Structures are given as C-alpha cells and as structure tokens.
Amino acid sequence: MKSSKLSDLVRVREMGNTESVTGGEGDNSSVPPQDGSGSESGMSSNSNAPAQNLTVVLLSGLSPELVCHADGVGGGTEEFYQRINVDSPLTCGFSGPNGGPGRFPRPNFFPGGGGDGGGGPRPEHIAASFKISALGGLDDQIGYLKRSVLLPMLRPEVLRENGIKAPKGIMFYGPPGTGKTFLAKALVNELKDNGQHVNFFYRKGGDVFSMWFGESARKLTEVFNTAKSMAPSIIFFDEIDGLCPNRTGQNHGTEAYNAVTTCFLGQMDALKTERVFVIGATNRLDAVDPAVRRPGRFDKHLSFGFPDQEARARIFRIQTDKWERDDRPTEDWIQNLAVQAIGYSGADIEKLCKDVVYVAIDENGGVITDSMRIREDHWLRAMGNMQRTSASNFGSAQINPSKPNDTVFRLIEPIVTSAIEKITPFILPQRGNAESIRKSLILCSVAGSQSKNFLRNQIVQGILCNRIFNKMTIFEISEETVFNQIAKGKPTTVSVFHNIINQVLDCTQPAVLVIPNLNEVMATAKESRVENQIVGALAKIRGPNIILLATSSEPLEKLEGNIWTELFNGEKRGIPVANPRRAQLVGFFSGMLEKSESFLVAQMGRAAQVADNDCFEDIMVLYSTLERMVNQYRAAGASGKEQEKALQQRVDQTITNYSQTRFR
Ligand SMILES: Nc1ncnc2c1ncn2[C@@H]1O[C@H](COP(=O)(O)OP(=O)(O)OP(=O)(O)O)[C@@H](O)[C@H]1O
Ligand SMILES: [Mg+2]
Incomplete structure (x- = not known):
C-alpha cells in the first residue's frame, strides 16, 4: 500500500468561502467529483465514495486564541494544517466512509439517560435536532472539536503516520445552559450526517453512584470496554465532578469516590485508540479531581461562556x-x-x-x-x-453582568465612558514577558462617598456590559462567592481566593476578575492576619489575558501595604468615580419630563442644584421620588393650571426635604 503522507492525500479546492480538502487513501483518483455534486459543503455523505475517502472542509474564522491554545494538544495539530498548506484559523468537517454494518457494529438504540438497562452499556440514540447549526456563539469551540476530535477519530492513520498524537479527552466547562451537552450530541450527528456512525455513550456523574451502588468501578470499566468494542465511540461524562470529585475537597475523600476516580484514571491511561474519545463536562473545573484534569487524560479544557x-x-x-x-x-x-x-x-x-x-x-x-x-x-x-x-447556584465564580436600568445608566454614563477609555488599552495585546504583565485597575470613589454596593451593582455592571468585554469570561470574588464556597466545603477564605483565582487562570478565554470592595477585603484580611496570603494569591494574576478590576469605596491613598507593588507594578492605577455635578444633573432630572410637563423645568433645575456633588445613590432616591409624582400626575390625566401648581408645590417640597435630610 502506498504511504499516506499528507501531501499525497490532500488537495485543496476553493468553494466560495469554504475550502474542501479531499483525499483517498492509496488512490488519488478516488477524489469525489469536484462539480459540487458530491457534497456542496463537504458535509453531506457521499455514498459512492470508497471507504477511507475523506473530505475535510476548511472554514475560516477560528479565533487566534484558540489556535494558540491548541498548541501542545494533540501533538501538533496546528503543524498538521500548516503542512497541508492551509492557513489557520480553520475548522473542518468531514464526509467520510459510511461506517456501515460491515465495519462498525450497529448499536441497539436505547433512548433515555445513562443506564445500562441490565444488558450492559448501550449507546444513546441522539435526536436529529441536536445540530451544530442550532448553536449560537460557539464557533471557536466547534472549530476546535472539528479539528481535534473528528479528524483523529476518522483517520487515525493519517495522524499517526505524520507523527501527530490525538487528544484522548476534552473537558467542557462553564456555567449551566451554555451548550456543553448539546454540542457533544451535535458532534455525533455531525459525523452521522457525513455517513460516519459514531456510538455515543452518555453517563451522568452522580448517577454512576446512585444506580450502580457498590459496583460503580466495575460498571465504569464496562462502559469503556463496550465503547472500545463498538468504536468509533464517544463517551460523554456529564457532570464529571460528581464522578471524580476533587479529592482534596472536604466531603469527597471517601473510599467509594477514590475507587471510582482510580478506576477512571486507569481506564483513561489504558485508552490507546483514537477511535474512542472521552468528553467530560462540568460547571466547575476546580471541582474535578486534578489527576483527572491533567494532560494525557483530558488534554484540553474548553471553556463555555455566556453568549455575547x-x-x-x-x-x-x-x-x-x-x-x-x-x-x-x-x-x-x-x-x-x-x-x-x-x-x-x-x-x-x-x-x-x-x-x-x-x-x-x-x-x-x-x-x-x-x-x-x-x-x-x-x-x-x-x-x-x-x-x-445564577453563578452562585453552582459554586463557580463566573458571573454574567446585568445592565443597570436605563435611568441609572443615564446617570453613570460619563463615569462608565471614562472607565472604558482607561480599560481599553489593557484589553489590547501587550508585549513583554507574560509574567511581568499586570493588567489591574481600581475603580475608586474619589471622596469616599459612593457606597460599595452601588459601585459593584451598578457602575461595575455598567462597565462590564460594554462590548469590549463581549468575548471575555467574567469572574468575581465577592463576599457572596466567598461565603458560598466556604459553605460548599472550602475551609478558609484564603483557600477560596486560591480556588477562584485558579478558576480564572484555568480559563482558556481572556478573563476579567472583579474584586468589589478591595479596601474592605484588605482591611479584614489584615485584621485576620492573612493579608500577605491574600496578596500572595492575588499576585498570581498576571499575564496578557487577565484583567483585574477592583473597586474601592475609599480613595486610593487609603489602600496601604504591599498591594500596590504586588498587584499594580507599583503604580496607583485608579479610575476615579467622582460625584456628578450640577451641569450633568440638569439634563438628567429634566429627562423624566414629557413636553406637556415643561412647567416643571424650573423644579428640575433646582433638583440638580440641590443634588450637585451628591453620591449616585442619593441622587437616584430623589429622582425616583420625583418620577413617581410625575407618573401619578400623568396617570390621573391631569392638565389644568391648578393641578400643575399643586404638582409644582409637591415637587418643591420634596426637593426641600431632600436638601435637609438627604432622605436618610
Ligand atoms: N450557545 C447556544 N446556542 C443555542 N442554544 C443553546 C446554546 N447554549 C444552550 N442552548 C440551549 O440550552 C439548552 C441547554 O443546553 P445544554 O444542556 O447543552 O447546557 P449545558 O451547558 O450542558 O448545561 P449544564 O451545565 O447545566 O449541563 C440546549 O438544549 C439549547 O437549546
Ligand atoms: Mg449538560
């Protein structure tokens, strides 16, 4: 048989903005017709194609980050593409041999989840609706899987002969509902649509214990053995943290968990074929045993974030x-x-x-x-x-920003705009030693008058909703996340910090870590004599892909200690949050009026004067009170001069009360 070197195997042809790479092992004449009749996009099956005929469709658009994250995974997959003379970024789909009854055993379809029905593990039937095209915003993940999973499974010999090692497993991680399970199933349908049947074995972490009590390890071995005998197969371990929990966690050091994790590790190590591929999914990477996560078992951790x-x-x-x-x-x-x-x-x-x-x-x-x-x-x-x-439901420190309401946003917009101007240079790539790059900024209340809650819940959210953060994964270390994790078994605040910072460092996408109220965090740490440990944990945050955005309800001068040298390269990088001034507030208060309420313009001017240089929260209280009055007037359909005057008086009185008490 002729050697199947890539250069012999592959031809490239242009198809609009897709390129199809086609080859037939040992017989280049078996390339499918190039008139498009075989497969327009390379995705449909070609039943006349000889076995081992392979069509790879290369689509542009994979992010450079993903390309560089693929380094070292699969022993040089990127090089593979460079050698076939196609530029990354790319993705590929396949139309290949119909696995057919002769080559691969046909599964007994067994709808439903996760059991072996007493007759040994059986592959899952996957509904046709699980389609890659039904997913939005996961192009990077899809591209990676097409390149690094489908090709090795379909043509292991091509990779082997070219010295490329395929990954054994990939870990999907990210918040609930972000498409992890869906994509794993869609992957199988993608292969099926191309005439390649792959058996899909689905196991849910916790179920392994509840269903197979006392014999979990043996059943796990059976799943691997069956998947091997029915290869090509994908084994999907959903909620893998329930199967192989982090054994350093308080609740999981039990014998039963140890036995299953040990068995799992053994099975992964013994997996020598590229035709069985393992996918694990979890909401929290750190909740999975570190031995399971390491390269050689799960070579790649693929992050699923909230859609932009x-x-x-x-x-x-x-x-x-x-x-x-x-x-x-x-x-x-x-x-x-x-x-x-x-x-x-x-x-x-x-x-x-x-x-x-x-x-x-x-x-x-x-x-x-x-x-x-x-x-x-x-x-x-x-x-x-x-x-x-909600992130807190699943113990991840990942958060999804929520946009402040329109009125609040009108009030804070100038601050948000100036913050975005300051942050933007940090988002751009920076040169230099990754270790020395620290992209940290503090949003600080200039006069110490902004409340910590307003800074965190409104201003930071307003900033994070800006499109510059669209492609970034956002984490937060807040009092809530700390308590939440302690409740879930992390014994100390310092270990929670390490744990969350590890989640951030593990993230394969550019990330932002938000630490609200850094001033109080550091003051408490000092009282508890863990200041150095906290600073030490935070000092791990460095590199070109992580931004630290902290808030302080006090001016920067009040932040003491080695925090500046450790986190900010000695610079006091603050984004001042000053109180709004009268000129801005005139427009802000008048913004609530409709044309027919122009008789209140003077009152709104007075509100702006009285609220000049107050903190945002106080101003919002005054605004809401006035707005309620105006809405009531509107709802009553009032229009006579008397009603107008009455409303003017009420508004005036409210502003006076505010000026005397600040409603506090
Ligand atoms: N990116 C997406 N595009 C389109 N639909 C999506 C996307 N992400 C999730 N969905 C929808 O949400 C449903 C739930 O997604 P899925 O079960 O894959 O989430 P998951 O990440 O596995 O969550 P969990 O961690 O809770 O298991 C899917 O059936 C799909 O309809
Ligand atoms: Mg899932």
Whole structure:
C-alpha cells in the first residue's frame, strides 16, 4: 500500500468561502467529483465514495486564541494544517466512509439517560435536532472539536503516520445552559450526517453512584470496554465532578469516590485508540479531581461562556424560527432583545422564547386564538419575570453582568465612558514577558462617598456590559462567592481566593476578575492576619489575558501595604468615580419630563442644584421620588393650571426635604 503522507492525500479546492480538502487513501483518483455534486459543503455523505475517502472542509474564522491554545494538544495539530498548506484559523468537517454494518457494529438504540438497562452499556440514540447549526456563539469551540476530535477519530492513520498524537479527552466547562451537552450530541450527528456512525455513550456523574451502588468501578470499566468494542465511540461524562470529585475537597475523600476516580484514571491511561474519545463536562473545573484534569487524560479544557450580543441574537433567531407562528420578532426587535438579554445563557434564551408565548396566552384569557399576537410588551414582561442562571447556584465564580436600568445608566454614563477609555488599552495585546504583565485597575470613589454596593451593582455592571468585554469570561470574588464556597466545603477564605483565582487562570478565554470592595477585603484580611496570603494569591494574576478590576469605596491613598507593588507594578492605577455635578444633573432630572410637563423645568433645575456633588445613590432616591409624582400626575390625566401648581408645590417640597435630610 502506498504511504499516506499528507501531501499525497490532500488537495485543496476553493468553494466560495469554504475550502474542501479531499483525499483517498492509496488512490488519488478516488477524489469525489469536484462539480459540487458530491457534497456542496463537504458535509453531506457521499455514498459512492470508497471507504477511507475523506473530505475535510476548511472554514475560516477560528479565533487566534484558540489556535494558540491548541498548541501542545494533540501533538501538533496546528503543524498538521500548516503542512497541508492551509492557513489557520480553520475548522473542518468531514464526509467520510459510511461506517456501515460491515465495519462498525450497529448499536441497539436505547433512548433515555445513562443506564445500562441490565444488558450492559448501550449507546444513546441522539435526536436529529441536536445540530451544530442550532448553536449560537460557539464557533471557536466547534472549530476546535472539528479539528481535534473528528479528524483523529476518522483517520487515525493519517495522524499517526505524520507523527501527530490525538487528544484522548476534552473537558467542557462553564456555567449551566451554555451548550456543553448539546454540542457533544451535535458532534455525533455531525459525523452521522457525513455517513460516519459514531456510538455515543452518555453517563451522568452522580448517577454512576446512585444506580450502580457498590459496583460503580466495575460498571465504569464496562462502559469503556463496550465503547472500545463498538468504536468509533464517544463517551460523554456529564457532570464529571460528581464522578471524580476533587479529592482534596472536604466531603469527597471517601473510599467509594477514590475507587471510582482510580478506576477512571486507569481506564483513561489504558485508552490507546483514537477511535474512542472521552468528553467530560462540568460547571466547575476546580471541582474535578486534578489527576483527572491533567494532560494525557483530558488534554484540553474548553471553556463555555455566556453568549455575547451577536450570539444572543443568533440564538433568539434559532429559537423563534422554530415557531409555527407568523408573529416572530422582527430583525430589529431581535437585535433589541439581544442587547437587553445581556448575561443570559443559551438555555435562558430558549426558556424566554417559550415564556413569551405563555405571557401572551395568559393575557389572552388563557386560550390561544387566531387573533392572538405576541407583542413587544409581552417580550418585556417575560424578561421581567425571568430568573436567569445564577453563578452562585453552582459554586463557580463566573458571573454574567446585568445592565443597570436605563435611568441609572443615564446617570453613570460619563463615569462608565471614562472607565472604558482607561480599560481599553489593557484589553489590547501587550508585549513583554507574560509574567511581568499586570493588567489591574481600581475603580475608586474619589471622596469616599459612593457606597460599595452601588459601585459593584451598578457602575461595575455598567462597565462590564460594554462590548469590549463581549468575548471575555467574567469572574468575581465577592463576599457572596466567598461565603458560598466556604459553605460548599472550602475551609478558609484564603483557600477560596486560591480556588477562584485558579478558576480564572484555568480559563482558556481572556478573563476579567472583579474584586468589589478591595479596601474592605484588605482591611479584614489584615485584621485576620492573612493579608500577605491574600496578596500572595492575588499576585498570581498576571499575564496578557487577565484583567483585574477592583473597586474601592475609599480613595486610593487609603489602600496601604504591599498591594500596590504586588498587584499594580507599583503604580496607583485608579479610575476615579467622582460625584456628578450640577451641569450633568440638569439634563438628567429634566429627562423624566414629557413636553406637556415643561412647567416643571424650573423644579428640575433646582433638583440638580440641590443634588450637585451628591453620591449616585442619593441622587437616584430623589429622582425616583420625583418620577413617581410625575407618573401619578400623568396617570390621573391631569392638565389644568391648578393641578400643575399643586404638582409644582409637591415637587418643591420634596426637593426641600431632600436638601435637609438627604432622605436618610
Ligand atoms: N450557545 C447556544 N446556542 C443555542 N442554544 C443553546 C446554546 N447554549 C444552550 N442552548 C440551549 O440550552 C439548552 C441547554 O443546553 P445544554 O444542556 O447543552 O447546557 P449545558 O451547558 O450542558 O448545561 P449544564 O451545565 O447545566 O449541563 C440546549 O438544549 C439549547 O437549546
Ligand atoms: Mg449538560
């Protein structure tokens, strides 16, 4: 047989903005027809193609970060592509041999989850709706999987002969509802659509213990053995932290867990074939035993974050395209929804697209009628009722920013804009030794008058919602996350800091770590005599891909100790948060008025004068009180001079009260 060197195997052809790389082992004449009849995108099966015929579709658009993260994984996959003379970034899909009954055993489909039904492990049936095209915003992850999983599984000999080692496993991690399970299943369908059957074995971490009590390790071995005998196979361990929990954690040092983790490690080490691939999924990478995570077992950790605005728009489109109704949101409205839905996961958006129908049905008296329309206000109401995925539910320090309401945003916009100007240079790549790069900034209340809550819940959120953070994963060490983790078994505050900082360092995407109220954190650390340990933990945050954004409710001068040298390269990098001044406040207060309420302009000017240089929170209290009065007036439909005068007096009185007491 002729050697299957890549240069012999591969040809490249242009297909619009896709390129298809085609080859037939030992027989270049078996390249599928290039008139597009075989496979337009290279994704559909070519039943006439000889076995081992391979079509690789290369699509541009993979992020450079991902390309560089792939380094060292799979023993030089990137080089592989360079050698076939195609530029990264790229992704690939396959149309290959129909695995067919002769080559691979056909599975007994066994719908449902995770059991072996008493007859040994069986592969899962995967519904056809699990399609890669039904996912929004996971292009990097999809591209990586296509390059690093599908190719080694389909053509192991090609990689072997070219000295490339395929990864054995990939760990998916990220918050709930971000598409981890969906993508694993869609991967199998992607192969199937290309005529390549792969058996998919699904196991859920905790279930392994509850279902197979006393014989978990033996059953686990069976899954690996069956997957090997039915190769090509993918074994998907969902919630793998339930299967192999971090043994350093307080609750998991038990014999049963140890036995399963040891068995799992042994099985992974013994896995010598590229035709069995293992995917683990978890919400928290740090909750998985470190021995399981290390290279050689799970070679790559693939981060799944909350979708950015563009991805959210795509998910809204995907979800509402399924509707058999003709009142799907317009493109403009989808864009608007995507802006509003900041911080939503894919699953949250899916739920919202269902909830909105129920809101409309409710309003329609609980019935669906032909005349029922889903309107924009239904969407807003459904959004108002949404309870989004919360990071604290799953012990991850990852957060999703929530946009301040429009009024607050109008008030803080100048501060947010100046903060973004200061932060932007830190987002751009910086040269130099990664170890010496520290991208840390502190948002500090100039006069010490802003409350810590307002800084964290409004100003920081307003900043994080800016599009410069779209592609970044956001973590937070707040009092809540610290308590939460201690409750979940982390014994000390210092270990929580290390744990969260490790989550940030493990993140394969550019990340932001937010530490609200750094001044109080450091003061408490000092009291508890752990100041140096906390600073030591924070000092691990360095490098070109991590930004530290802290807040301080006191001026910078009050922050003492070695924090500046350790975190900020000796510079006091502050973003001052000054109180708003009268000139800005005139526009702010008048903004609540409609034309017919122009008789209140003088009052609004007075409000601005009285609130000049007050902290944001106080100003918001005054604004809301005045706004309520104006709304009541509006709702009453009042218009006579007397009513106007009465309202002016009430407003004046409220402003006077404010000036005397600041409502406190
Ligand atoms: N990026 C996305 N694009 C489109 N839909 C998505 C996306 N992410 C999630 N979804 C929707 O949310 C549902 C739940 O996603 P999935 O089960 O894959 O989440 P997960 O990350 O595995 O969550 P968990 O950690 O809780 O297991 C999917 O069925 C899909 O409809
Ligand atoms: Mg899942």
